[in-house]
Amino acid sequence: MQRELCQAxxxxxxxxxxxxxxxxxVVSVCGVWSDLSIAYLSPGWLNFAAANGGEPDVSARWPLGENLLSGIEGPLAxxxxxxxxxxxxxxxxxxxxYECSSADQFRLFQMTSYPLPRREGLLIVHSLRVERPQHHDQLNSSVHTDYADEQNIVHQCSYCRRVRRREAAVWDWVREYIDAAPPGxxxxxxxxxxxxxxxxxxAGQEFPPLRFLYSEPNALASGGSTPVSRSYSSPVP
Ligand SMILES: [Zn+2]
Known part of the structure; x- marks a missing residue:
């Protein structure tokens, strides 16, 4: 069991x-100040680092106070x-x-970076992105059992469109549910x-339409170095 690390x-x-x-x-979360110095690492973040052979090196290399981008070079930085x-x-x-595959598993993840109040920093949440090359009629027997509750209902966030896992308060982005909403x-x-x-x-603001920047893993390979801006009205298409 990991404990979180957080600057007071x-x-x-x-x-x-x-x-x-x-x-x-399970949920991998990192918090940074506006200068991108690390202020918070969740237990899930530390667990992920440990499970992927990164600990104790990752905590030593990116302790609280270190710049999140230190050690990253070139176009990626x-x-x-x-x-x-x-x-x-x-x-x-x-x-x-982005892709973050292990030795025996191809995996895509989605990083969602939330600006914090008064632009004081960012909360960076990493989610699993479930994209299986299956026909939709196979969905019920595979992905669906991980996400539908006892009443066969899938709970989807209207804003980021991730769906909640059946067993935990963990939200994944699941391709099949974006392509075609399940009946429940x-x-x-x-x-x-x-x-x-x-x-x-x-502060009295209404729920504004979600505006976000979006970038795919091939953004760098294709020569683009800036995320693409998109604005969506909720629910996000
Ligand atoms: Zn959401």
Whole structure:
């Protein structure tokens, strides 16, 4: 069991976010100040590093206070720097899809970067992206059992469109549910999207249409170094 690492003065920025995100041993979350220095690492983040052979090296290399981009060089560093800066300055969510395969498993992840109130920092949430090359009629026997509840209902966040796992407060982005909504679907808001909106609602703002930056894993390979901007009305298409 890992324990989170958090700078005391960063803690208030996490308050709008449900403790299930930050206490989860599964959800990988990192918090940074606006200068991209690391202020928070969730237990799930540390577990992921350990499970992928990164610990104790990762914690030693990226301790609290270290710049998140230290040790990353060249176009990749520029790409992330631009993405995080844009996310902060324009107050947009940044969704970045990336490959992080293990020795025996091809895996895609989705990083969603949420600007924190007053642009003081970012909360960076990593989610599994489930994209299986299957026909839709196979969905019921495979992916569906991981996400549908006892009443055969799938709970999807209207904002980021991730769906909640049956067994835990963990939200994954599942291709099949985007391509075709299952018959029993319930729209809700996930803990991280709620945490993003809560301070804005308290300040009297309405739920604005979600505006975010988006980049695919091939963004760098194709020569693009800046995330693409998109604005969506909710629910996100
Ligand atoms: Zn969401």
């Amino acid at each position: 003065n960063f803690r208030p920025l996490l308050e709008p976010f449900d403790s299930r995100i930050c206490n989860s041993q 520029k790409f992330f720097e631009q993405g995080y800066r844009k996310c902060l300055s324009e107050e947009r969510l940044w969704v970045h899809v 679907i319930s729209h809700t808001i996930c803990e991280s999207c709620f945490g993003y909106y809560a301070p804005r609602l308290e």
